[in-house]
Amino acid sequence: xxxxxxxxxxxxxxxxxxxxxxxxxxxxxxxxxxxxxxxxxxxxxxxxxxxxxxxxxxxxxxxxxxxxxxxxxxxxxxxxxxxxxxxxxxxxxxxxxxxxxxxxxxxxxxxxxxxxxxxxxxxxxxxxxxxxxxxxxxxxxxxxxxxxxxxxxxxxxxxxxxxxxxxxxxxxxxxxxxxxxxxxxxxxxxxxxxxxxxxxxxxxxxxxxxxxxxxxxxxxxxxxxxxxxxxxxxxxxxxxxxxxxxxxxxxxxxxxxxxxxxxxxxxxxxxxxxxxxxxxxxxxxxxxxxxxxxxxxxxxxxxxxxxxxxxxxxxxxxxxxxx
Amino acid sequence: xxxxxxxxxxxxxxxxxxxxxxxxxxxxxxxxxxxxxxxxxxxxxxxxxxxxxxxxxxxxxxxxxxxxxxxxxxxxxxxxxxxxxxxxxxxxxxxxxxxxxxxxxxxxxxxxxxxxxxxxxxxxxxxxxxxxxxxxxxxxxxxxxxxxxxxxxxxxxxxxxxxxxxxxxxxxxxxxxxxxxxxxxxxxxxxxxxxxxxxxxxxxxxxxxxxxxxxxxxxxxxxxxxxxxxxxxxxxxxxxxxxxxxxxxxxxxxxxxxxxxxxxxxxxxxxxxxxxxxxxxxxxxxxxxxxxxxxxxxxxxxxxxxxxxxxxxxxxxxxxxxx
Numbered sequence: 001x002x003x004x005x006x007x008x009x010x011x012x013x014x015x016x017x018x019x020x021x022x023x024x025x026x027x028x029x030x031x032x033x034x035x036x037x038x039x040x041x042x043x044x045x046x047x048x049x050x051x052x053x054x055x056x057x058x059x060x061x062x063x064x065x066x067x068x069x070x071x072x073x074x075x076x077x078x079x080x081x082x083x084x085x086x087x088x089x090x091x092x093x094x095x096x097x098x099x100x101x102x103x104x105x106x107x108x109x110x111x112x113x114x115x116x117x118x119x120x121x122x123x124x125x126x127x128x129x130x131x132x133x134x135x136x137x138x139x140x141x142x143x144x145x146x147x148x149x150x151x152x153x154x155x156x157x158x159x160x161x162x163x164x165x166x167x168x169x170x171x172x173x174x175x176x177x178x179x180x181x182x183x184x185x186x187x188x189x190x191x192x193x194x195x196x197x198x199x200x201x202x203x204x205x206x207x208x209x210x211x212x213x214x215x216x217x218x219x220x221x222x223x224x225x226x227x228x229x230x231x232x233x234x235x236x237x238x239x240x241x242x243x244x245x246x247x248x249x250x251x252x253x254x255x256x257x258x259x260x261x262x263x264x265x266x267x268x269x270x271x272x273x274x275x276x277x278x279x280x281x282x283x284x285x286x287x288x289x290x291x292x293x294x295x296x297x298x299x300x301x302x303x304x305x306x307x308x309x310x311x312x313x314x315x316x317x318x319x320x321x322x323x
Numbered sequence: 324x325x326x327x328x329x330x331x332x333x334x335x336x337x338x339x340x341x342x343x344x345x346x347x348x349x350x351x352x353x354x355x356x357x358x359x360x361x362x363x364x365x366x367x368x369x370x371x372x373x374x375x376x377x378x379x380x381x382x383x384x385x386x387x388x389x390x391x392x393x394x395x396x397x398x399x400x401x402x403x404x405x406x407x408x409x410x411x412x413x414x415x416x417x418x419x420x421x422x423x424x425x426x427x428x429x430x431x432x433x434x435x436x437x438x439x440x441x442x443x444x445x446x447x448x449x450x451x452x453x454x455x456x457x458x459x460x461x462x463x464x465x466x467x468x469x470x471x472x473x474x475x476x477x478x479x480x481x482x483x484x485x486x487x488x489x490x491x492x493x494x495x496x497x498x499x500x501x502x503x504x505x506x507x508x509x510x511x512x513x514x515x516x517x518x519x520x521x522x523x524x525x526x527x528x529x530x531x532x533x534x535x536x537x538x539x540x541x542x543x544x545x546x547x548x549x550x551x552x553x554x555x556x557x558x559x560x561x562x563x564x565x566x567x568x569x570x571x572x573x574x575x576x577x578x579x580x581x582x583x584x585x586x587x588x589x590x591x592x593x594x595x596x597x598x599x600x601x602x603x604x605x606x607x608x609x610x611x612x613x614x615x616x617x618x619x620x621x622x623x624x625x626x627x628x629x630x631x632x633x634x635x636x637x638x639x640x641x642x643x644x645x646x
Contacts, residue, residue, distance in 0.1 A: 027468050081434060085427040104408040107430055108467045111404060111437070115460035118441055122454045130453055131445045137438035144431045145350050 001043055003310035008051045011065070015047050018069040022116045033097050033109045037076055040092035046176045047072045049201070052311065053177040053194050056303030059184035066123040067183060070133065071176045073117035078140055078172075080110035085148060086231070128182040136175035143167025152232045152257040154242045154250070161236055165206040166199070173202030189300075196297035197311075204290035204318050210235040211283045214271060229270065230263050236286075237279045241270070244277050291315040324366055326633035331374045334388070338370050341392035345439045356420050356432045360399055363415035369499045370395045372524070375634065376500040376517050379626030382507035389446040390506060393456065394499045396440035401463055401495075403433035408471060409554070451505040459498035466490025475555045475580040477565045477573070484559055488529040489522070496525030512623075519620035520634075527613035527641050533558040534606045537594060552593065553586050559609075560602045564593070567600050614638040 005012070023034035047068035054064035079091065084103045088096045098106040114137070121130050147164050150156050177198030181191030213228045214237055228235050234257075242253050256266050274280060295315050298308065328335070346357035370391035377387035402414065407426045411419045421429040437460070444453050469487050473479050500521030504514030536551045537560055551558050557580075565576050579589050597603060618638050621631065 025465055027465055027472070029468055029472060030465065078434075081430050084430055103426075104471050105468065107404050107407055108464055108471060111401075112461055112464035112468070114434070114437065115457055115464055118453065118457035119461060122450055122457055125450055127445055127448055127450065130441065134438055134441035134445055138435055138442060141431055141435035141438055142348055142350055142353065145352055145428065145435070148427050148431065149350070149352060 001045055001048060001314060003313050004048050004052050004307075005044075007307060007310055008048060008055075011051045011068075012044065012048065014062075014065040015044075015051070015068045015072070018065055018120065019072060022069060022073065022120060023113070025112070029101065029105060030109055030112055033080075033101050033105055034076070034113060036097050036100065037079065037091065038072075040094060042072075042076075042092060044072060045205075046075050046172055049173060049176045049198060050180055052307055053180040053197070054183065055307045056301050056311075057181055057184040057186045057190060057194070058303065059180060061183075063124045063126070063183055064180060066120040067129060067179060068176075070117040070120035071172065071179075073113045073120065074133065074137060074140075075172060077110040077114040077117065078144070080106045080113070082144065085144065124183060126179075126183055129179045132175050132179050132182070136171050139167045139171045143169075143171065150234060152234065154234060154239070154254055154257060156234065156239065158236070158239060161234075161239055162203075165203060165210075169206040170199050170202030173205065174198035177201075193297045193300040197294050197301070200290040200294035200297065201315070201318075204287050204294065204315070207236065207283060207287045207290065208318055211237070211280060211287065214274065215280055226267055226271070229267065230260075232257055232260065232263075236283055237274050238270075240279050240282070241274055241277060245273070288319050291319045324368055324371060324637060326636050327371050327375050327630075328367075330630060330633055331371060331378075334374045334391075335367065335371065337385075337388040338367075338374070338391045338395070341388055341443065342395060345392060345396065345443060346436070348435070352424065352428060353432055353435055356403075356424050356428055357399070357436060359420050359423065360402065360414065361395075363417060365395075365399075365415060367395060368528075369398050369495055372496060372499045372521060373503055375630055376503040376520070377506065378630045379624050379634075380504055380507040380509045380513060380517070381626065382503060384506075386447045386449070386506055387503060389443040390452060390502060391499075393440040393443035394495065394502075396436045396443065397456065397460060397463075398495060400433040400437040400440065401467070403429045403436070405467065408467065447506060449502075449506055452502045455498050455502050455505070459494050462490045462494045466492075466494065470556075473557060475557065477557060477562070477577055477580060479557065479562065481559070481562060484557075484562055485526075488533075489526060492529040493522050493525030496528065497521035500524075516620045516623040520617050520624070523613040523617035523620065524638070524641075527610050527617065527638070530559065530606060530610045530613065531641055534560070534603060534610065537597065538603055549590055549594070552590065553583075555580055555583065555586075559606055560597050561593075563602050563605070564597055564600060568596070611642050614642045 019038060023031045023038070025031060050064060050068035050071050080097060082088070083091055083096045083098050084106050089099060090096055117133070118130070121133055143164055143166070146160075147168060150160065150164065174195045175198070178191055178195035181194045210228065213235065214226055217225060229238060242250060245253065256262050256270075295312065298311055298315075301308075342361060346354045346361070348354060373387060373391040373394050403420060405411070406414055406419045406421050407429050412422060413419055440456070441453070444456055466487055466489070469483075470491060473483065473487065497518045498521070501514055501518035504517045533551065536558065537549055540548060552561060565573060568576065579585050618635065621634050621638075624631075
């Protein structure tokens, strides 16, 4: 994202200012907890997408700033609630906010940020923006519920896995891009291409994230290897492995889901089996597939060449990211 | 609320249908959990206020239905999150949803309902409606945070207590009334009177609720007497008592906040002391004050006489409610 980050650093300063303004409250806990997470070095991918897509569609106003801030507020709210659901102890390399302020504060400050997101959206005075982001929020919540229900469930289908990642990740990427089309009153097919761009970028991003969880080393990713697996979170490689092994191996894999303590011991064998079944290579092909679909959407859009190039670079680096 | 309930039963059927439609999801847990709470006999006070106020301002369209449903969705979402924060075991006379489905499901289904509320609001195509309800939602979240921070704190001021109840309860009552003015494109002063009506009704309602917690018998209220006190929740009578007793009695009161087990034993004495300081009578005067302020707002509004009478009856019965 570095190229986009540099290209839109001035615009992002406006967004950061709006974020700061919108987490202020007479109750100090609210800005304290919000800034703890907002200032912890998140990559601001989603608001950057909003800024960049606004540029692609030639939007010349200033309402993309509150819109980008709204998108980041929604994202931050979902992180706070996710951490309660996952009982997360770490987020962005430090103790999770819920460990510092407690689960209740995480839930309520999440609600506050979510409400503030809608207040920011109202500033755009564009009902279609509110419609899309409200719908995205419902779908994100559905994705989170689906993920909760699928925890440790090895019999879910590949389609089910894609349903989860589309909702919990790609939906907000898609909405963050799509809304700029309506803001700029662009033609419907432009809005559709923007949505496709965000959707496939989001899917590629999440697939790559789930792949790297198994293949990246701890140092490069800044988190422990196979964190998803160790927490009993079922992602694509684990699902696919389960579908390809013998019934006795399936029983063993199920026992690993039931016995947390056994997982670290089994990890090297699991990874070797995944390699043996070429799952990482196949998953990498899926990443490529979605970066290409995103590139195709990008090819249907106009906009400044340097922004288009920066988007292309993101897609390229996603396809080749190794850590 | 019986008179209003009867008067608007046809309209409420539309709202109930919208509520059912909007909690549907491909993920069964979402409608299951939502209906568990929605069908548990809530009084639908807030959507009734929306329907009744739409009538007061002579609104003749159908957009007050999604609006009323949105208001109930926001309320239901806050109840789900409240129960996680309070670790509530009971809600509307049965086991709380979080005991049945877990805290995580409560948080996520709350998020879903909150998002659906905004989708319903978008249907009104009235930005002012979204502005008011998004702002109300922020203020509700702030009220909940404030209440969380004030738990067991006996040194909070009366003003602080009113700040909490205004945000956590009266704000949504106020917004539920106010938005109908904008929907009907009524003059600004009408919108302001609607807001005052809801605000003071909400304050009277919450004050009465906090009063009855101490004075009602278990049978009449359908919940254990002095539940707030037993849970260490500081409300008006407890605050006022603390301000009026001697330092040694204050120390004893503080020790009750720190020792849950001591509270049931101390309860009869606490209630006797509250009587002795005329706190229940004074709190009743506060209820009257706010029902009168609501009546004053009502007097500035027009609308069908039977609806105005029904409102008047609610204010009267609030002022005299004993259980």
